[in-house]
Amino acid sequence: MKPVTCALAALALSLSLAASVWGGRAEAAEAVAPPEVDWSFSGIFGTFNRASAQRGLEVYKQVCSSCHGMDLVSYRALTGIGLSPEQVDALAATHEVNACCTDAGEPFTRPAKAADRFVSPFPNPQAARTANNGALPPDLSLIEKAREGGADYIHAVLTGYEETPPAGVTLMPGMYYNKYFPGHQIGMPPPLSDGIVTYSDGTEATLDQQATDVVTFLTWAAEPTMEARKETGVKVLLFLIVLTAFLYALKRKIWSDVH
């Protein structure tokens, strides 16, 4: 074999092997590939659709927050999806947090402030399990980054329930059939259905609309700095491409007397 053909063959084989590792990872985690959704935040210029993220917050408040906490997100961060500081204060004040202490050393509770983290529905994981048939509702702050398939996968789980499991599948007590959850038996009752939330902006609350909105909100929550990252990235890369082109021209010029 010629050296070039040999090298190319080696390279092609190697790359396909590398690809098989990535394929293998995905395969192990999800039985059924989630359908792709056209997200406002995907792509190098993608940004979070503010209206959708705010509607997602409404879905979280009205539905998910009765079971799931978001320990890493503070109320003040919500200005990132377009809430005004007054709206943030008002939202925070609807929750109570434990505080320490009065001058007499007594613990007391006070309304949450903008700087507080989202208040969790349960005081501890044991209480959360007890209320959910033994299943633990995971914290949702990072859920979009913590699942293979990311936003598409969560959207798929929220919309992938089937009332009657396929023939031959017997559900364990307290479990629900979900097409996309690994193993298909999930301990979360179907949280969303048409019209279960009322949007303050009048958008029609279909199942798909709610899932799309809440996933947009959760993706923002998992990485509130994503827009800054992409914006900086576009500038930095444009600069680097121009700089590298100049360096290449300079290299050609300097080396012209060697060859």
Next chain:
Amino acid sequence: MEANKTWKNPIVAWIDNRLPIFSMMNADLVDYPTPKNLNYWWNFGSLAGIMLVIMILTGIFLAMHYTAHVGYAFESVERIMRDVNYGWLMRYMHMNGASMFFIVVYIHIFRGLYYGSYKPPRELLWILGVFILLAMMATAFMGYVLPWGQMSFWGATVITNLFSAIPLVGQSIVTWLWGGFAVDNPTLNRFYAFHYLLPFIIFALVFLHLWALHVHKSNNPLGIDVKGPQDMIPFTPYYTIKDAFGLGVFLIVYLGFVFFAPNFFGEPDNYIKANPMVTPPHIVPEWYFLPFYAILRAITFDIWFIPAKLIGVTMMFGSIIVLLFLPWLDRSPVRSARFRPLYRQFFWLFLVDCFVLGAAGGHPPEGHWIWIGQVATAYYFAHFLIILPLLSYLEKPRQLPSSISAAVTPGGVGISAKGVAE
């Protein structure tokens, strides 16, 4: 060192007369004679050095905000991502930087394998490189534990448990490494201390590596010795500009990942806080350890009274230790694969074998992957212990060119280390 330069600036001259730091920089970075025919594979050494500096700088900024405690580590990293100004940039540069560092160093090593850079008189230079690789692996392994996600915790548990394979004292060693009876707060604390220390040890090793390099100078794609100044050009401006251009291309790729696909090399499970009660369905190390992980798992059977686990661990460490002996396993006097028709084929086969090992390490050890991993492991060692020694005797190398300048610039002398248009 060559005669010290005379410096025009009186302050520079005063300092240089007492501590010849400017003469040294001039001799090693400016006038430094370099073979005129180095190709782009020679860019990866300087890229590795730059990556080390980037890792140390971003690491120090992370350390200012990181808390090494099992109750706070995960949250402190998320604080860096959310609340620290440009914390997300430092963290993503550090995280992707580790992957890029390994890509660069692996290319650098395969460059050495192809062009025979480990052969006399560069054996020590090569051996120092192997030590750098070992120190990098230890650093990256311990760094991956710091964010205290699920893979951090379970990766640390699996890898530290390997030492329990050592006969008699194994279990005591593991307890000693952990500082307790499981991976826990003392483990996290000591890993953090070592993770901060080791990069500076790498820095010292790199210094020795470069010192050894500058004694006999760079090898080159022809693998023949330089015959005189007509074969060389000064490092500056020729290789400074070539390295600068290479750095530009590299940064586009590296920062492309940082800004647009920062979690490409990562595992989603590491965004779940470590939980000793929940084992992830499939524990995988970072991609750069996969070939070694495959070798570790290849041995599924005991040999006589030696348990499989002990053999696997020994082979895994052996796969790197064998590199130390490479200069004496490959006895062919010809360095460059360009003039070694058989070795060149085996080089590519070996490269493919490493990818096969990587693929086997990334899949659960089931079905075909078991024997694929075993065959690839056997071939890995056969390459070094059987094929290379045999080739040294069986192969008939091609005719070597008489000199670099004769091969590269046959038309004329061009320029040389003594200056332009000699």
